[in-house]
Amino acid sequence: MSIATERQVAGPTPILPRKAAGILRRVLNHRSDYLYVLPALAVMMVVIAYPIYYTIELSFFKTPQNLQMKDKIFVGLDNYVTILSSESFRSVTLNTLTWTLFSTFFAFLIGLVAALSLHREFAGRGVLRALLLVPYVVSAVAASYVWKWLYHSDFGVIGALAVQFGLTEKPINFLDNLYTVLPSLIVVNVWKEFSFAMIMLMAGLQTVPEQLLRAAQVDGANAWQRFWHVTFPHLRGVSMVTLLLLMVANFNSFIIPFVMTGGGPAGASDIWITQIYSIAFGRQRYGVASAYSVILFIVMMALGYFYVKALTRGDESRAG
Amino acid sequence: MSSPDLTATPARLRKPIDWWRWGGRVFLTLLLLFTVLPMVWMLLTSVKTQFAAMQYPPQWWPAEPTLQNYVKLLDPTNKVGHEFLLYFWNSLYVSTLTTILGVVVAVPAAYAFSRFRFPGRTFLFFSVLLRNMFPAVVFLMPLFLLMRWLGLVGSHGSLILTYLTFGLPLSIWLLKGFYDNIPIQLEQAARIDGATRFQAFILIVMPLSTPGIIATSIFSFIGAWNEYVYAATFINTKERMTLPVGIQSFFAEFATDWPGLMAATFLMSVPVVVLFLVLQKYFVKALTEGAVKH
Numbered sequence: 001m002s003i004a005t006e007r008q009v010a011g012p013t014p015i016l017p018r019k020a021a022g023i024l025r026r027v028l029n030h031r032s033d034y035l036y037v038l039p040a041l042a043v044m045m046v047v048i049a050y051p052i053y054y055t056i057e058l059s060f061f062k063t064p065q066n067l068q069m070k071d072k073i074f075v076g077l078d079n080y081v082t083i084l085s086s087e088s089f090r091s092v093t094l095n096t097l098t099w100t101l102f103s104t105f106f107a108f109l110i111g112l113v114a115a116l117s118l119h120r121e122f123a124g125r126g127v128l129r130a131l132l133l134v135p136y137v138v139s140a141v142a143a144s145y146v147w148k149w150l151y152h153s154d155f156g157v158i159g160a161l162a163v164q165f166g167l168t169e170k171p172i173n174f175l176d177n178l179y180t181v182l183p184s185l186i187v188v189n190v191w192k193e194f195s196f197a198m199i200m201l202m203a204g205l206q207t208v209p210e211q212l213l214r215a216a217q218v219d220g221a222n223a224w225q226r227f228w229h230v231t232f233p234h235l236r237g238v239s240m241v242t243l244l245l246l247m248v249a250n251f252n253s254f255i256i257p258f259v260m261t262g263g264g265p266a267g268a269s270d271i272w273i274t275q276i277y278s279i280a281f282g283r284q285r286y287g288v289a290s291a292y293s294v295i296l297f298i299v300m301m302a303l304g305y306f307y308v309k310a311l312t313r314g315d316e317s318r319a320g
Numbered sequence: 321m322s323s324p325d326l327t328a329t330p331a332r333l334r335k336p337i338d339w340w341r342w343g344g345r346v347f348l349t350l351l352l353l354f355t356v357l358p359m360v361w362m363l364l365t366s367v368k369t370q371f372a373a374m375q376y377p378p379q380w381w382p383a384e385p386t387l388q389n390y391v392k393l394l395d396p397t398n399k400v401g402h403e404f405l406l407y408f409w410n411s412l413y414v415s416t417l418t419t420i421l422g423v424v425v426a427v428p429a430a431y432a433f434s435r436f437r438f439p440g441r442t443f444l445f446f447s448v449l450l451r452n453m454f455p456a457v458v459f460l461m462p463l464f465l466l467m468r469w470l471g472l473v474g475s476h477g478s479l480i481l482t483y484l485t486f487g488l489p490l491s492i493w494l495l496k497g498f499y500d501n502i503p504i505q506l507e508q509a510a511r512i513d514g515a516t517r518f519q520a521f522i523l524i525v526m527p528l529s530t531p532g533i534i535a536t537s538i539f540s541f542i543g544a545w546n547e548y549v550y551a552a553t554f555i556n557t558k559e560r561m562t563l564p565v566g567i568q569s570f571f572a573e574f575a576t577d578w579p580g581l582m583a584a585t586f587l588m589s590v591p592v593v594v595l596f597l598v599l600q601k602y603f604v605k606a607l608t609e610g611a612v613k614h
Contacts, residue, residue, distance in 0.1 A: 023439060026438075026439050027438070027439050030436060030437075030438035030439065033432055033436040033438040034432075034438060035428075036428035036429060036431055036432035036436070037428070037429045037432045037433070039424075039425045039428065039429070040425050040426065040428075040429035040488055040492060041429075043425060043481070043484055043485055043488065044485055044488065046466075046481075047459075047463065047466075047481060047482060047484075047485040048459075048485060050462065050466065051459045051462035051463055051466065052454075052462075054462040054465070054466075055458065055459075055461070055462050058461070058462075110351065113344075113347055114347070114348065114351055116344065117344030117345070117347055117348050118348070120341070120344075128348065128352065130596075130597060130600055131352065131355060131356060132351065132352065132355050133596070133600075133603075133604075134355070134359070134593055134596070135355055135359075137542060137592050137593055137596040137603075138546075138589045138592065138593065139545065139546035139548070139563075139564055139588065139589065139592070140546065140548065141546070141548050141564040141567065141568070141588075142564075142567075142585040142588055142589050145567070145581055145582075145585050146358055146359070146361075146362045146582070146585055147358065149361075149362070149365065149578055149581070149582065150358055150361060152578075154374075154376060155373065155374050155375065155376055155378060155578075157361050157378055160376065160377050160378050163377070164377070171376075191354065191355070191358070195355075196607070199604055199607050199608060200607065200608055202608075203604075203608035204608075223340045251455070252454070252455030252456070252457075254455065254456065254457050254549060255548050255549070259548075259568075273455055273457050276457055276458065277457050277460070280460070280461050281460075281553070286461050289461060290461065293458040293461075296455070296458060297454070297458070300454060300455075
């Protein structure tokens with residue numbers, strides 16, 4: 001018997017139709033339960049439900065520059081048309097995809113190899129893991145400034161090293177070049193978040209049964225076969241969650257491109273988020289920015305669907 | 321079973337040189353360099369003078385190391401130091417308050433999600449989780465208007481309220497994981513002994529979930545300490561700025577002072593890195609809790 005079931009002992013006699021009465025009775029029986037959730041819910045309603053509603057509403061309006069929202073004008077789907085037909089939309093979307101996919105891929109790959117290499121016990125493993133995690137903990141603003149200095153066009157250490165080793169004639173201007181800016185930012189992003197994948201996958205590796213690996217080894221499987229046929233299938237769940245979380249985080253990351261380049265040069269590192277920010281706070285066109293946000297909402301909801309599915313594999317079976 | 325056989329088998333099968341193992345070591349070494357070198361360069365730059373930093377080719381090792389950048393930032397009597405310490409204090413104030421309030425709100429909610437089966441539980445839980453999916457920038461406009469309406473723009477209250485909701489979904493999710501692992505029989509035993517449900521919660525469950533609370537607190541604190549987008553939009557006076565934003569104004573004013581900026585970046589990272597290193601165990605547990613089912 002669980003605590004949850006003891007509540008459903010008795011209830012008021014049904015007056016309403018059976019199903020509605022059943023729900024009502026259950027709500028009433030559990031009324032004290034809601035008290036525990038109420039503070040969290042209240043805060044969330046104010047700061048989440050309301051903004052989402054308001055964003056959707058504003059996306060159908062032309063908003064005045066002075067933000068006096070009572071003067072807004074209904075324009076229907078005009079804002080959406082403006083965005084989807086704008087010249088920059090295609091290039092910004094391409095940048096967003098490049099940024100998200102490459103960041104996610106490399107962070108996951110490096111994290112996976114690091115987790116596998118760190119799985120075996122050795123002296124200094126704890127220290128090494130801690131050091132690798134530091135970039136994940138420091139603020140993105142700090143990381144952006146440090147890398148901006150590393151990439152500096154005149155005195156940057158990376159450019160100087162490239163010249164030192166004879167790779168280039170003179171220092172590359174990483175952040176001011178249409179072709180190098182996005183890859184350079186992706187490197188910073190991967191630097192910052194690969195250890196998240198590493199830590200998740202290390203935890204996942206602990207769920208791989210040792211006996212299975214031993215058995216495979218006795219049966220003559222080589223290291224690669226052991227990884228592919230034993231380890232990897234056990235990592236599938238945690239890999240799913242990790243990849244989705246990385247993807248969402250990258251899709252939504254703002255600070256690195258904003259602080260390091262502000263979307264430049266000539267929009268070469270502009271992604272959806274930085275674009276939304278500059279439309280809203282640079283050009284004060286809240287309506288258009290809201291419509292942009294709604295498009296982003298929709299993409300996020302699709303990703304969110306898979307995220308929740310991946311996360312709740314265990315939850316529902318336990319909840320019963 | 322013959323136990324000698326089991327221990328002998330791997331040794332017999334092991335090749336003279338384990339290439340995979342060596343590959344792992346080489347990879348880890350390179351990865352460590354990739355991770356650490358940027359931070360090392362930050363530290364090296366921060367002990368250079370402005371003149372020494374702006375040289376090509378760079379001084380690989382500071383010829384005349386100096387702590388003047390740190391002294392300048394930490395001395396409250398000069399303008400830069402005064403501002404920096406003020407931002408630091410603001411960050412500390414906002415982050416601490418966010419953390420405490422976050423725990424107070426998240427603990428009961430997580431407990432309810434773990435233990436009770438009230439109607440709408442699944443729906444509410446998912447809506448809480450979905451908050452994770454939305455970027456800060458998207459909420460920026462409506463929240464800015466909301467804060468203006470509440471008269472909170474420019475106050476620390478606006479930041480605390482916002483960070484609270486940022487941290488809540490994750491905190492609730494993490495804490496729920498911890499509560500799921502506490503056997504329900506413990507509470508039932510307490511209730512048979514005459515405790516009310518609330519007493520069982522406070523006296524039995526709370527002490528057992530301390531690691532979870534520590535873990536979520538670290539997350540809230542680090543999240544609030546590092547937050548930039550809202551702090552940049554909501555706060556319009558220098559007196560109330562937090563570090564990530566303040567550092568930017570520092571940068572804009574002293575545009576070419578890279579050593580000073582590196583020193584400021586270092587000092588800004590110290591609290592979170594120390595917190596992380598001391599409570600690493602909890603941090604790692606919190607990060608992976610929920611994603612991995614044992």
